[in-house]
Structure formats: structure tokens, C-alpha cells
Amino acid sequence: MRRLIQFLTKFRDFLIFLALQFLVLSIFFNTRNYHKAAMVNTSSAMVGWFMEKKHNITKHFDLEDQNAVLLAEVAELLNNQPESFYQLQGETYRVDDKIVKRQYTYLPALVVQSTDNKRDNYLTLNKGSAQGIEEGMGVINDYGAAGVVMSVSEHYSLVKTVLSDNIRLGVKSSKNNEYWFLIWDGEDKTIASIENVKRDIDVEVGDSIVTRGGMGQFPEGVLVGTVDEIISEDGNPLLNLNIKLAVNFSNIYHVYIIKNAFREEQLELENQILDLAGENE
Amino acid sequence: MNNNYVKYSLLFLLLVILQGFVINHISINTYINPMIYPVLILLLPYEINFFVMMLICLLLGFSVDALSNTFGLHAAATIVVGYTRPIVLRYIKPRDGYDNNMLPTLHDMGLLWSMLYCSILLAIHHLWFFIMEVFRLDLFGLILGKVFFSLIFTLVLVILFQYIFFKSSRK
Numbered sequence: 001m002r003r004l005i006q007f008l009t010k011f012r013d014f015l016i017f018l019a020l021q022f023l024v025l026s027i028f029f030n031t032r033n034y035h036k037a038a039m040v041n042t043s044s045a046m047v048g049w050f051m052e053k054k055h056n057i058t059k060h061f062d063l064e065d066q067n068a069v070l071l072a073e074v075a076e077l078l079n080n081q082p083e084s085f086y087q088l089q090g091e092t093y094r095v096d097d098k099i100v101k102r103q104y105t106y107l108p109a110l111v112v113q114s115t116d117n118k119r120d121n122y123l124t125l126n127k128g129s130a131q132g133i134e135e136g137m138g139v140i141n142d143y144g145a146a147g148v149v150m151s152v153s154e155h156y157s158l159v160k161t162v163l164s165d166n167i168r169l170g171v172k173s174s175k176n177n178e179y180w181f182l183i184w185d186g187e188d189k190t191i192a193s194i195e196n197v198k199r200d201i202d203v204e205v206g207d208s209i210v211t212r213g214g215m216g217q218f219p220e221g222v223l224v225g226t227v228d229e230i231i232s233e234d235g236n237p238l239l240n241l242n243i244k245l246a247v248n249f250s251n252i253y254h255v256y257i258i259k260n261a262f263r264e265e266q267l268e269l270e271n272q273i274l275d276l277a278g279e280n281e
Numbered sequence: 282m283n284n285n286y287v288k289y290s291l292l293f294l295l296l297v298i299l300q301g302f303v304i305n306h307i308s309i310n311t312y313i314n315p316m317i318y319p320v321l322i323l324l325l326p327y328e329i330n331f332f333v334m335m336l337i338c339l340l341l342g343f344s345v346d347a348l349s350n351t352f353g354l355h356a357a358a359t360i361v362v363g364y365t366r367p368i369v370l371r372y373i374k375p376r377d378g379y380d381n382n383m384l385p386t387l388h389d390m391g392l393l394w395s396m397l398y399c400s401i402l403l404a405i406h407h408l409w410f411f412i413m414e415v416f417r418l419d420l421f422g423l424i425l426g427k428v429f430f431s432l433i434f435t436l437v438l439v440i441l442f443q444y445i446f447f448k449s450s451r452k
Binding site: 008013014016017020021024025028031032040041042044047050066070115116117118119120122124165185187188189245250 | 309
């Protein structure tokens, strides 16, 4: 017993160090591997408030660019209005038997804080649970898919962007619906990659890669990026693709949060099947 | 003594705000990721209690984590710095020991000693930070690049900070 106490007092500092290190790193790796924030972050009420104050000062710096982006989007929407088409031929035959129900709602939000040079990059948005934001909602901007909501407070939400280690966004080729997971290796903020693509798939440089819409986070077909480079190694039966991301994460300001009305229903159904599979094992 | 508490508390606040709102936004490229806040741990008095120092490290790390969405990464690195600081101080001790009325600053200990002390501890801090952030052995080149380029910027910031906010303890 005395030996033990002697040992403990001798290595007291080191043991404290080990304990603290273990505590902190377990929080870090847990938050990283699951899509849930277990620690104070920029979406928390107090930190979020500070971020908003900072944002109130810095938001004016790139208003000109942001306005140009919004104008371009308005112009595109105007171009798609029925009034901007000249009718060449009258409606000869038409059956209107469509019944629709709204599935996706888009909520506008502003980015009050963002990073793009870390291993995992996050956006803080100025909308939270008071506006109906929940964990797992997809976030897009005018150019394409930006990330997924990870943590929500009353007035702020934290978005894990595509530039993160464990985002594993479900994507597919818009040409032939082959699907993969998007990963980011942390080096270049404009390039993400897709690994293990079969060689018999028809992929070319310039093909657009869109969201698969499988997790209920994004609608199907939101642009993620375009194929920039096809990497084939000798002796490897599989290809790797480099994807040029559509979103410029160093200049992101106006975003839309996507609310999927059927997401809960979909997850419930999928969990039922997972539970059944678990029971059979 | 009382005066010291106030001084270090104010420094703590200043450094967290500076890191969270100014220096986190210097994003030149993925390699350059400077940090100013470890300077607080570097400039604590020589004879500080180990528990108090660890507590300060933990608080400082978690505060910076809250502002930069790193969930414990900065805290892990500051704890390593807090633990290694006494060891490094013992190794680079001057011939006649440390004077407890002085601080490990540039003004009290000279530029050469200060550069050595800061670069050893900051290199440990950055190395641990980026190893844990990247956490992939095959990207060790990327880790070393990030450590090297961030370290240069951090050292410049740390030296500037000492020139601006500290003066010599000698009367």
C-alpha cells in the first residue's frame, strides 16, 4: 500500500496530465465521429451572441460580391418565369393529373462565422430552433451543397461543411446514378475526392456530381462539384476521383437551410429495418 | 499577488478574444494557422503551482475551442504545453537559476533564451495540435508543413505581443 502511495505521489503530475489529456481527447474524437456536438461551440447562446456582434461589423466588407451573387440568382429565376417565354405553339393536348405535396422548404440564413483552413470546418448560421432548424438538415448556397446542421441552439446553428473529415456525404454521378461517398483529405479547400470507383463506370472529367438525397438531408440532384481529375494507379482495380467543389467556402454568406417534411418518416422506417436486422443476429 | 491575478485574468480575456475574433480569421492557406493564446502559459511565473497551471491550461483551451469549433483540440494542446513547461524550464535553466521576481519574458531573460524557450514549447503545442487535428500517419508531411509555417507566424505574434504588453521586471 505504501509503495502504491509512493508511486502515485512520484508520478502525480504525469497522472493528472494523462487523465486530463484522456478527457479532452475523448470529447474531441467523440464529437468528430458522431454528427453531434457535445461541447460548447459557436452555436451556443453566449458564443453565438459574440459572433453575431462581430458579424455586425464585418458583414459589410464583402456586400458587393454577395449582392452580385444574389442578383445573378434573381436573374436566373426571372428567366424561368412563364412570362419570359414566347409561345411558339398553342397547347395542343394536356393532361393535368398531378397531385403534389410539399416536401422541401428552404429557409434563408446568414453565415455569421466560418472557417476554411482547419481539418474540420464549420459555419455558424443566425437561425436556430426558434425558426424550426433541427440537427441533420442540409444547407446549400446558390452554387451547391455546403454542409449539414450538426448542433442547434435557440437562435444559432452549427453546420458541418463538406470540408470535414467525417461528413461522408452521399453523392452520385448525374449521368448514370452511380453513387459514392464524398470525402475530404484536408489539403485543398477547393478539391474533395471520391475513392474506390469501379473502372467500368463511365466517368469523364467535367461530369457533375450531385447529392444522392438518400439521407433525407438534401433533395436529389443538388450540385456538389464537377470531376476535376481521374486518378488511376497501375495495378489498382479501382479509380479515385478528384472533385472540384461548387461552393467557395472562403466566400460564403447567404445560405438556405433545407427542411424535409418527410425526413422523420424515412428515418423511422429505416430504423425499423435496422432494429429487425439487429434482432435476427 | 492580488495585482497578478487581475493582470493574468485580463490577459486571459484579451488573448481569447484576440484568438477567437482576429487571428482565427487569418486564413491565408491550409498551412498557416497561427495561434497567439499559448503565450499566456509561456509567461506564467516560474514558481506557479502545477494544479493551478493545469487548470489555467484547461480553461484557456476550452475557451478558445468554444470560439473556433474545435471541441477540445486546443485544450489538448495547451495541457501538453502546461505539462512540458516545467521540464523545458529545467533543461534550459541559466547557470545561476531563475530569479522568482522575474518572468520568463523577452525583456527579463534576453532575446536568445526567450526565442529558444518559446520555440520549443510552441513547437510541442503545434505538433500535438496538428497531429490530433489531421490524425493520419500517411499525411505526416502535411502535419509537418502546418507545424513549420504556423510556428513561424506564431513566433512573430508571440514576440510582438511581449513587446506590446510586457515590460522589464527590473526596477
